Amino acid sequence: MKKKNDGAIGSTMLEVAGRAGVSAMTVSRVLRNPQVVSAATRIKVRKAIEELDYVPDQAAGALSSGRSGFIACIVPSLDNSNFAETVRGISEELSNTALQLLLGYTNYSVHSEENLVRTMLQRRPEAIILTGGDHTDRTRRLLELCEAPVIQMWDTPAKPLEHVVGFSNADACGDLVVRLHECGYRNPGFIGGTTNRDTRGTDRREGFITATKALGLPADRIISSGIPPISMQEGAHALVQMLERWPDTDAVVCVSDLSAFGAITECRRRGWSVPERVAIAGFGDFEIAANNKPSISTVYVNSFGLGESVGRIVKQAIASSNQGNKLAPQFVTTEYRVVLRESTAS
Amino acid sequence: MKKKNDGAIGSTMLEVAGRAGVSAMTVSRVLRNPQVVSAATRIKVRKAIEELDYVPDQAAGALSSGRSGFIACIVPSLDNSNFAETVRGISEELSNTALQLLLGYTNYSVHSEENLVRTMLQRRPEAIILTGGDHTDRTRRLLELCEAPVIQMWDTPAKPLEHVVGFSNADACGDLVVRLHECGYRNPGFIGGTTNRDTRGTDRREGFITATKALGLPADRIISSGIPPISMQEGAHALVQMLERWPDTDAVVCVSDLSAFGAITECRRRGWSVPERVAIAGFGDFEIAANNKPSISTVYVNSFGLGESVGRIVKQAIASSNQGNKLAPQFVTTEYRVVLRESTAS
DNA sequence: ATTGACAATGTTAACGCTAACACAATAAGC
């Protein structure tokens, strides 16, 4: 029905079985459940596998067993320390299992996300990990139909699809504002992107507004500049706009450490001292935050640990499903912590 | 033979066919080759697909057709602008095909790479993309056995496995040294990691040595510090060591922009002006290079374009193989360019 | 009318693996 070896590897399980003088099923057992096979047979089979350089075909295995071995994981961007760390956390946690990550990135577009989900569902993932709580209706429909556990991460959606591992970006940013207020800052501003594509960024802005209002501070000093995730350059640009429009701004909260770095660097170019002329804070505690001069006040997020939690839930959910029941929806809140450094005065 | 719906989606192609009043084969044709089906039937089938929320099972399709639709892509790290951009370039180039990236990262370990390759081969990828030219013997054996085209990128290995898309990291770093020499620097040093795990880093160091020797400059000012990829902090640390050991060093080439940034920041902390006290250059032209003050001299690499080239070769190789022949090994050299900025004086 | 070409659909048989059951052969319990 098809030419042999369409980009495939040499031998099949049956050939291994033939060479070892056993049935294919025994070969399968040696690979997936070695302890039920006698030591002597196991050795024979392993030898045949070696000699033929046999590499099992997981597509066939998946079809037969109904288990793909895939975990779909969709993040906004790969080029972001935070998400990259989270992916590492997930992988690490799954490294002692036979589960494999099927990674995709959306470029912060829910429309891309929908396409990715559709594509990935064709691979029948055993769990689906999404970033954030903002999805198209069609995405939600697709996810409800498929029975795989769904985990939303990096956010705490009000109406979760199923499991959640994350933290409130709004609260975290609000905490930062409170700490700046404690330091004596009274006229804070916020710098973020122009659209609501980056929902975590939007949440941080909302958190800024809520906190400033609660503290009786001006809540309208918001510069939106650039498509999320906003760059260093856009941080620089936005800072200038901020100080032109509201010259008495004494502290600027940036949606991420990268834009905060851009803003600080712009100040240095213009000879404005940070934090004396203006304090600047970021979000995410990227490598650059601790290593810049002045070091950048920010919100530390345990990205790696977040990934580990996600991985644990994946394992639990699959274990439950193997026992015929379904893991009750989990809601895990992860650590964050305001870290004050040189870019804001205490 | 197995419980229905093990995490799977509702309906099968046969059910769609039943509802549309056609055979399963016709449904398959509507999905993969719609133009051979009459308009009327096509509409009926599409309607049935919609109504049942049918999502094809690609594992079954792959098994039957011998085409997995996967492209394996292995990079050292996801958290690196350069590689992330390259992955974006590949994805973009493959976005108008039915091919899907199966991503993996090695953490700069050839041993991890071997495991990843083995795992990925079980999915029968139609092409395999690796970073660099350094692989274990077993990896090379596995890749030779499988008939899928192999592409090595980000390097120009002397003995390529098959296709290559990259540039000589040694030459690029050498060019940088030459340009620094033209600027009047006579005592350059190099900062990199302690091991040879990061072969691109090692090549850059070799390029530094070759170029300095050729120019009659000291070639032994090399500080190795930290496990690659070395951090900002290690860059800072290494710079201090460099100037303690060879105080008259007038220019330092760092293995990447991140370590260069760390080095520059350390200078600023210590009140050493850059480039007056010492010039510093990086590699990669990360966002930070243009946005720092002083902006960082570096080697620009077209990471995204490199990925696009890789994607094009993947498509060509698969097209050739569909026509029954094999694409002759390609060797594509990609663009790089020394960019001198404020961190070195002209 | 008869032939041939072509277009649209159906039928059959895999693809490579594993769940479920069947069946020996051995060990344990009385």
Next chain:
DNA sequence: GCTTATTGTGTTAGCGTTAACATTGTCAAT
């Protein structure tokens, strides 16, 4: 010695799709 577990292995049937071929109907050219 006989039943009853237990262990190790084989047999069978299918997972959901698609390549290859078979079949039917339609229409133009003889």
